[in-house]
Amino acid sequence: MQQPLVIAIDGPAGAGKSTLGALLADRLGYLYFDTGVMYRALTLAALQEGVDLAVPEEVEDLAARIVIEVAPPREADGRQYTVLADGVDVTWAIRSPEVERGVSLAARYPGVRREMVRQQQAIGRRGRVVMVGRDIGTVVMPDAPLKIYLEASLDERARRRAIERRQQRDPRPLDEVRFDLARRDDMDQHVLRPAADAVMLKNDGLSPEAEVDWIMDYIAGRAG
Numbered sequence: 001m002q003q004p005l006v007i008a009i010d011g012p013a014g015a016g017k018s019t020l021g022a023l024l025a026d027r028l029g030y031l032y033f034d035t036g037v038m039y040r041a042l043t044l045a046a047l048q049e050g051v052d053l054a055v056p057e058e059v060e061d062l063a064a065r066i067v068i069e070v071a072p073p074r075e076a077d078g079r080q081y082t083v084l085a086d087g088v089d090v091t092w093a094i095r096s097p098e099v100e101r102g103v104s105l106a107a108r109y110p111g112v113r114r115e116m117v118r119q120q121q122a123i124g125r126r127g128r129v130v131m132v133g134r135d136i137g138t139v140v141m142p143d144a145p146l147k148i149y150l151e152a153s154l155d156e157r158a159r160r161r162a163i164e165r166r167q168q169r170d171p172r173p174l175d176e177v178r179f180d181l182a183r184r185d186d187m188d189q190h191v192l193r194p195a196a197d198a199v200m201l202k203n204d205g206l207s208p209e210a211e212v213d214w215i216m217d218y219i220a221g222r223a224g
């Protein structure tokens with residue numbers, strides 16, 4: 001295929017979408033856009049402003065007001081990008097356990113999704129972008145020339161998340177991590193399905209570099 005100007009990567013939590021997306025964008029010289037940060041930034045703002053996450057109208061109203069930007073990294077502290085919510089750097093704050101617990105609920109509301117999708121499409125249409133999320137290939141950029149649906153078993157995803165936690169000096173028991181992932185799979189079910197023309201990639205035991213090589217081969221028409 002011709003080099004695709006938009007690459008959509010979808011799949012469940014912990015499947016390695018962010019690692020793959022960032023590596024692939026780097027290899028191609030594209031923008032890496034992790035769309036989950038928008039739902040997270042909205043959730044953080046709701047928690048900070050005392051907006052009740054259980055009331056759809058309140059959260060949808062906030063979604064229409066808040067300006068979320070994803071910019072190149074502004075600090076050399078291991079970040080892949082900088083996330084700004086109304087101009088404030090929230091890059092690390094959106095990874096807190098409170099946000100993690102609330103985000104699936106906020107992401108369920110149709111008014112929230114409409115607004116986030118609209119903003120994501122504006123960025124996607126500029127092209128030369130690797131977009132990572134749950135519904136990129138199905139809803140946000142259904143015309144993306146290359147769609148990848150990344151899968152890994154629950155055990156593998158839990159194992160990777162547990163290692164990540166340890167590296168972030170916030171260790172969690174494997175059972176707890178696995179339980180949280182299974183819960184998020186449930187909560188994300190409403191958006192989580194591969195596009196009919198997505199390339200299915202199961203990556204148990206595959207390194208991110210090997211995945212990127214495979215995708216580059218696929219683009220060049222060489223992959224089996």
Ligand code: DC
Binds near residue numbers: 040107188
């Ligand atoms: O990928 P993540 O863990 O940062 O995503 C955070 C939440 O946002 C997760 O509950 C799923 C939701 N999400 C979504 O519904 N659609 C997207 N395109 C990206 C994320």
